Amino acid sequence: xxxxxxxxxxxxxxxWRGMGVDTGQMMAILEARLLMDGRRVSxxxxxxxxxxxxxxxxxxxxxxxxxxxxxxxxxxxxxQPATALTVYFTIWMFMLAMTLISxxxxxxxxxxxxxxxxxxxxSDRTVAITxxxxxxxxxxxxxxxxxxxxxIFTSIAWWPLGGLVFILQVFxxxxxxxxxxxxxxxxxxxxxxxxxxxxxISWFQIAFSVIVLSSxxxxxxILDFTELKNLDILDIPASYFLPSTxxxxxxxxxxxxxxxxxxxxxxxLAFVTPLVAxxxxxxxxxxxxxxxxxxxxxxxxxxxxxxxxxxxxxxKNYRALIAGLVTRTPAERAGFEWAWAMTTRSRDYKLKxxxxxxxxxVLFFYYSLQGSxxxxxxxxxMSAGKWHVLLIYLCWMTLTTMLYNSVYTNKHKAAWxxxxxxxxxxxxxxxxxxxxxxxxxYTPFFLxxxxxxxxIWGIGILPDLLLGYSNTVFLTLLGQLxxxxxxxxxxxxxxxxxxxxxxxxxxxxxxxxxxxxxxxxFIAGKIWITLPLAVIFGFGSWALLRxxxxxxxxxxxxxx
Amino acid sequence: xxxxxxxxxxxxxxxKRYDKNEVLHGIDLDVxxxxxxxxxxxxxxxxxTTVRILAGLDGSYEGQVEVAGFxxxxxxxxxxxxxxxxxxNAELYDVLTPMEFLLLAGRLHHLxxxxxxxxxxxxxxxxxxxxxxxxxxxTFSKGMRQKVLLISGxxxxxxxxxxxxxxSGLDANAVILVKEIISKLAAEGKTIFYCSHMMDVVEKIxxxxxxxxxxxxxxxxxxETLRSQEGESLEHIFSQLTGGQDFDRMAxxxxxxxxxxx
Numbered sequence: 001x002x003x004x005x006x007x008x009x010x011x012x013x014x015x016w017r018g019m020g021v022d023t024g025q026m027m028a029i030l031e032a033r034l035l036m037d038g039r040r041v042s043x044x045x046x047x048x049x050x051x052x053x054x055x056x057x058x059x060x061x062x063x064x065x066x067x068x069x070x071x072x073x074x075x076x077x078x079x080q081p082a083t084a085l086t087v088y089f090t091i092w093m094f095m096l097a098m099t100l101i102s103x104x105x106x107x108x109x110x111x112x113x114x115x116x117x118x119x120x121x122x123s124d125r126t127v128a129i130t131x132x133x134x135x136x137x138x139x140x141x142x143x144x145x146x147x148x149x150x151x152i153f154t155s156i157a158w159w160p161l162g163g164l165v166f167i168l169q170v171f172x173x174x175x176x177x178x179x180x181x182x183x184x185x186x187x188x189x190x191x192x193x194x195x196x197x198x199x200x201i202s203w204f205q206i207a208f209s210v211i212v213l214s215s216x217x218x219x220x221x222i223l224d225f226t227e228l229k230n231l232d233i234l235d236i237p238a239s240y241f242l243p244s245t246x247x248x249x250x251x252x253x254x255x256x257x258x259x260x261x262x263x264x265x266x267x268x269l270a271f272v273t274p275l276v277a278x279x280x281x282x283x284x285x286x287x288x289x290x291x292x293x294x295x296x297x298x299x300x301x302x303x304x305x306x307x308x309x310x311x312x313x314x315x316k317n318y319r320a321l322i323a324g325l326v327t328r329t330p331a332e333r334a335g336f337e338w339a340w341a342m343t344t345r346s347r348d349y350k351l352k353x354x355x356x357x358x359x360x361x362v363l364f365f366y367y368s369l370q371g372s373x374x375x376x377x378x379x380x381x382m383s384a385g386k387w388h389v390l391l392i393y394l395c396w397m398t399l400t401t402m403l404y405n406s407v408y409t410n411k412h413k414a415a416w417x418x419x420x421x422x423x424x425x426x427x428x429x430x431x432x433x434x435x436x437x438x439x440x441x442y443t444p445f446f447l448x449x450x451x452x453x454x455x456i457w458g459i460g461i462l463p464d465l466l467l468g469y470s471n472t473v474f475l476t477l478l479g480q481l482x483x484x485x486x487x488x489x490x491x492x493x494x495x496x497x498x499x500x501x502x503x504x505x506x507x508x509x510x511x512x513x514x515x516x517x518x519x520x521x522f523i524a525g526k527i528w529i530t531l532p533l534a535v536i537f538g539f540g541s542w543a544l545l546r547x548x549x550x551x552x553x554x555x556x557x558x559x560x
Numbered sequence: 561x562x563x564x565x566x567x568x569x570x571x572x573x574x575x576k577r578y579d580k581n582e583v584l585h586g587i588d589l590d591v592x593x594x595x596x597x598x599x600x601x602x603x604x605x606x607x608x609t610t611v612r613i614l615a616g617l618d619g620s621y622e623g624q625v626e627v628a629g630f631x632x633x634x635x636x637x638x639x640x641x642x643x644x645x646x647x648x649n650a651e652l653y654d655v656l657t658p659m660e661f662l663l664l665a666g667r668l669h670h671l672x673x674x675x676x677x678x679x680x681x682x683x684x685x686x687x688x689x690x691x692x693x694x695x696x697x698x699t700f701s702k703g704m705r706q707k708v709l710l711i712s713g714x715x716x717x718x719x720x721x722x723x724x725x726x727x728s729g730l731d732a733n734a735v736i737l738v739k740e741i742i743s744k745l746a747a748e749g750k751t752i753f754y755c756s757h758m759m760d761v762v763e764k765i766x767x768x769x770x771x772x773x774x775x776x777x778x779x780x781x782x783x784e785t786l787r788s789q790e791g792e793s794l795e796h797i798f799s800q801l802t803g804g805q806d807f808d809r810m811a812x813x814x815x816x817x818x819x820x821x822x
Contacts, residue, residue, distance in 0.1 A: 028667030121640035
């Protein structure tokens, strides 16, 4: 694939030379870049556990291809081609923008370039055009993967013009997306310091994975396709603000000869916007952008973080307050404050843990809204039943995932400090980390979920929530205590995952949670049982925490 | 070593500003071929700024810099052709293998793939990395990365070589080897700019030592001359010229932290 693409680029060598590019250098950089893209862990590959990611670019393309294939159902779901195309391009443009921002930014602002490429005898023009070509190849790859199914479909179904118009639409939509991505970058750089840029990008990554996940599970549940079948997007004025509607309107105009004022206006927008965008990008934005990017690359090494200091100290007070409340010994307090800082500040931890919160909610609606009837009917059915118990026990999964993630970090080597310290037993580190995640992540999360649940099921479920909270904490601690091969918190690399986990224990814990959940379901709402049980399991958790504090060095797996 | 002919590097009244802050206050310097320059100075003295400018990475300076007869601002690319740069902290694309990385580096200097492969294979073998040619560098130790980085800076046989802490992470044998290589390169007439905080190495290896502090050169000459003026070891000379603090008292203060509320 890459070889073919490079050959194609090389075919145009005279053109590049005409633009003042050194083609030899350009090809050398492109070849290395494409190799690196293949080995970079992307958003789509982040759950894979191989130590040496390979062919990540192909994996990403495969994901886009299957989404593109799945999107063909749109052309069946909607009678009006314009409507189908609007939905198709909305999803496409959103995915493309998010992929560019969350996945490609790291490539765009690779600071190592300054030390590796720039000291070589290479002209600025070669560097700039090579970078553009690299972006072009990246775009071409995912575009190709995504549009091939729809291109084949439109070419056949809407013969003879369908395929051609579709290619034009893809092209226009791409320019609009690049324009918006450009604007987004500039906006982020305007409101924040270069230091925080990566932080914001990682929030985009979190948002992206949550949105993809929830639309995959929930959209089929929520949308009623039989009713949407006859929908004509052009009857909804609000949709006129979507660039995807502009692009989609080209088919009714060219292919179906639908020539009313509204549609023609949309079609004009589809052409004018990319033209304006190209002008703005090349004349105004590019200069701003390059300047900001230079600042970003230079600022990363020399500038001390001034603005971060205030934030850190404010956090500290809050953290110290909670630490004083929940920890018992200096060692545990150390473990707590350390884990609190690690979990709230490290990008990779947040990137893996926040989606697990959303996942509990998404899974809940996925199961609870199953069945027939309209969405209102199913919703009414759900809120009349005792479904809230399911949601409570799905939260257990969130807490367990967050604890599981707390073993891993990119800076795992720093764990030497605990092996070098004269700590008699590492229990306080484990309990401190557990408490930090419990108070810093899980409890706030559970509170928010609880308010949401009381909104749906009423305040009467409060005792169930209390019991659920004690039970999930109890069961999580139980699972942690049963585990025989445990790793110190933040002591292992993400790429070493699975070494220390125990599949049998994990299955057993899940089974146990299932049984407890079912039992809870039967007693749900019976306050005279649930309240005393909540107190009992609360004490149980406290007792388990006590033995968690006593965990010995012998039970720590020292391989990672 | 008596310099003859034209200087390879000629700097006149070099000034550099970041915003309104001037960090280099007029540097004048002539460097001749075959010299190993030990370039030292405290953190923030303007050392890496000078090297960045000389390596052609930063064109926004005032004053005149000529390298091998080329004006650095005008003929940036000509200068970079004869220059090798080894940055500190082993910055490289570590998902590539050494061979892939060196192919990139060599091709940017317009070497043919055959030449690059042959040189890279030999050089990596001499450094004991013969078995790691096609292994990804993210598994490499710091020393191994440093070796690849050194090769990437020397692959195109540059006339002027900038080395920034080139020995960091290397084991004792590799240190000896690299020092030998540097001496032999200088004997062949190459110019070497050696930046380091390790005074004992700089003292032994350099023909000429340049000490920069607060954006000006405060000492310049062979180690013998500096010794006769300031003191016995380079370490001593360095601290004399750059701060002159009483380290004995500071060490006492440091240890006094153990004493209860004194």
